Amino acid sequence: MESIQSLLEQASQATIAVKLLSDDEKADILKSLAAKIREKTDTIIAENKLDLDRMPDTDPKKDRLLLSSIRIEDLAKSVEDIAALPDPSNRLLSERILDNGLLVQKITVPLGVVGVIYESRPNVTIDVAALCIQSGNVCLLRGGTDAFYTNTYLVALIQEVLASFDLDVSIVQLLPTDRKFMPELLTATKYVDILIPRGSQQLIDYVREHASVPVIETGAGVCHTYVEASADLESAANIVTNAKVSRPSVCNSLDTVIAEREILEPLLSLLAPKLESYEVEIFADPESYTILKQLNYPFLREAVEDDFGREFLDFKCSVKTVGGFDEALKHIRKFSSKHSEAIISKNMEYCERFLNEVDAAAVFTNASTRFTDGGVFGLGAEIGISTQKLHARGPFALEKLVTEKWIIRGQGQVR
Secondary structure: OOOOHHHHHHHHHHHHHHHOOOHHHHHHHHHHHHHHHHHOHHHHHHHHHHHHOOOOOOOOOHHHHOOOHHHHHHHHHHHHHHHHOOOOOOOEEEEEEOOOOOEEEEEEEEOOEEEEEEOOOHHHHHHHHHHHHHOOOEEEEEOOHHHHHHHHHHHHHHHHHHHHOOOOHHHEEEOOOOHHHHHHHHOOOOOOOEEEEEOOHHHHHHHHHHOOOOEOOEOOOOEEEEEOOOOOHHHHHHHHHHHHHOOOOOOOOEEEEEEEHHHHHHHHHHHHHHHHOOOOEEEEOHHHHHHHHHOOOOOEEEOOHHHOOOOOOOOEEEEEEEOOHHHHHHHHHHHOOOOEEEEEOOOHHHHHHHHHHOOOOEEEEOOOHHHOOOOOOOOOOOOEEEOOOOOOOEEEOHHHOEEEEEEEEOOOOOO
16 A cells, blocks of 8 residues: 555545434444444454564553453443443534524534544554544544554454444544554645544654644643642552552553652651552652662662653652642642642642642542543543643543534525
């Protein structure tokens, strides 16, 4: 293949078919897809193993690539959850009659062709397809080579379901992974309405810098948890541990613990054995390094400047010691990627200040940043977590896959 022109044209043409689907038809398609996913669980696992076998066990992306039977069942449930959500398109937002008699209405309409560029996350394939179908959009999926076999099979399943409803299978397409086609996708303004990169900061930066198609960034997650002096330290240690180790390879996992000097030693005394059991490598500033060294923490490194503002995506984190609330917020302002930030504190004034002053897509008090997720927030699923401020921020889910359109009905009026 020398060009993806024909695939882009097919996607553009398929927007007509998906827009005409009724709510009941969309629900039936997605329920059928969920059933098909469950039916083909063993084959999905086998195809996924072909990808897993090509990746070394030491690669932190391997967990993101893995589709177990539990994760496949979660995917099927997610598709059913999306099917139960209201279609965000064709909603009447406003209506008025002008003095000249014109009826002016504003409605929501699908974005059109949504291109998603992502890495090592085959669950994105199902999530994006389901979200786009439910919102009346066409999707172009450009997954990474790491998940080639899994993505190829999953898209074949989706297209099989579309064909069973006599629909254009180009409603969901998988683009080739060869990088030579990337410039063509990024500049396909005639056929693609929006691009959404999901993955490393390097990928996001490349798409933003080279695309002429509008881009919505689902940004990298550099996530902090600030343990304030009044915090319940046992609870803080549990929250920090969960935020770091439950799934370290995802964007809402913790990267830096910020701890007040006053409670640094007792906090680390509680936290160290929990993190040690998961062999978490800690990059500690001078004060925390001294304490962890005395605690004989085995996976300890002296932090350098680059260890702050770093998205680890692995069993690694940094520790920063601060003298108080304002110093903690200053550190977050400097190093945050504006994804998810948390404070652990019993001081309600500080909690409210944190919620109001910290500039991030999701801000938590006394809870793990791991909750930043479209499914958890009741949105069914997400394409990614947007760290932008235009159009969408936070979980980029069904409700944001629409834009607006003005409809004006006249009886011969002229201006």
